[in-house]
Amino acid sequence: GENVxxxxxxxxxxxxxxxxxxxxxxxxxxxxxxxxxxxxxxxPQLIIDIRSNVGEKKDQRIAVTLNKTAKHFSxxxxxxxxxxxxxxxxxxxxxxxxMRFGAGTRLTxxx
Amino acid sequence: xxxxxxxxxxxxxxxxxxxxxxxxxxxxxxxMFWYRQDPGxxxxxxxxSYDVKMKEKxxxxxxxxxxxxxxxxxxxxLESASTNQTSMYLCASIxxxxYTFGSGTRLTxx
Numbered sequence: 001g002e003n004v005x006x007x008x009x010x011x012x013x014x015x016x017x018x019x020x021x022x023x024x025x026x027x028x029x030x031x032x033x034x035x036x037x038x039x040x041x042x043x044p045q046l047i048i049d050i051r052s053n054v055g056e057k058k059d060q061r062i063a064v065t066l067n068k069t070a071k072h073f074s075x076x077x078x079x080x081x082x083x084x085x086x087x088x089x090x091x092x093x094x095x096x097x098x099m100r101f102g103a104g105t106r107l108t109x110x111x
Numbered sequence: 112x113x114x115x116x117x118x119x120x121x122x123x124x125x126x127x128x129x130x131x132x133x134x135x136x137x138x139x140x141x142x143m144f145w146y147r148q149d150p151g152x153x154x155x156x157x158x159x160s161y162d163v164k165m166k167e168k169x170x171x172x173x174x175x176x177x178x179x180x181x182x183x184x185x186x187x188x189l190e191s192a193s194t195n196q197t198s199m200y201l202c203a204s205i206x207x208x209x210y211t212f213g214s215g216t217r218l219t220x221x
Contacts, residue, residue, distance in 0.1 A: 001170070009151065034209050043201065043212040044154070089153060097142060097161075098169065099210065103153035 002027040004092050006102025013080050014110050021105045023090035024072040030092040033066060033073045034099070038087045047088075048075070080109045114138075115204050117213035124220050130189040132216050134202030143185040144210070145169075145177065148199040157200075160185055192220045 003026040034049035066073040093099040118133040146154040156169030158177040178186040202213040
């Protein structure tokens with residue numbers, strides 16, 4: 001089955017700096033890679049996703065890159081703000097079914 | 112806006128009790144999932160269901176069972192609760208925009 005590893009487990013940046021979170025997956029059949037943001041006490045919310053036919057996707061300050069050959073994908077947040085502080089989860093699946101999640105990254109943006 | 116509703120936000124149960132966690136979605140989604148969330152371990156898949164009366168084991172099904180008698184409702188059952196089942200439980204349903212999660216049930220087994 002699919003196995004997703006996520007690094008780092010914690011990340012602290014200064015406001016305005018960039019943050020990068022990396023994930024690797026094991027199943028080459030996986031073709032859907034979403035990222036979720038979970039604020040304290042709230043449910044995970046989808047922030048961006050990418051499919052295996054695309055190498056990069058951007059949405060304002062957030063971008064995701066995918067390297068299918070190396071089986072890794074990354075989340076990039078530019079110009080970080082304190083409200084970006086949260087736990088971020090990557091996930092991988094085949095056709096968005098029975099997703100497997102990474103262990104999460106706790107991002108802290110210091111003002 | 113898809114709603115996934117979990118019936119309880121907090122539960123405290125005793126060891127050995129039978130525990131039911133309920134999840135209801137209102138968008139006629141076929142696929143529903145139960146995850147547990149533990150610090151440092153992320154979200155781990157317990158069971159999922161693709162249709163009524165259909166269930167599939169996830170990665171950590173031991174000690175759990177599920178029921179899907181109606182399309183909108185997916186129940187997680189702890190047959191005999193144990194302290195190592197103390198966790199946050201998240202239900203999810205999937206549609207065109209990926210997973211939508213419920214608010215979670217924080218279960219404490221004492």
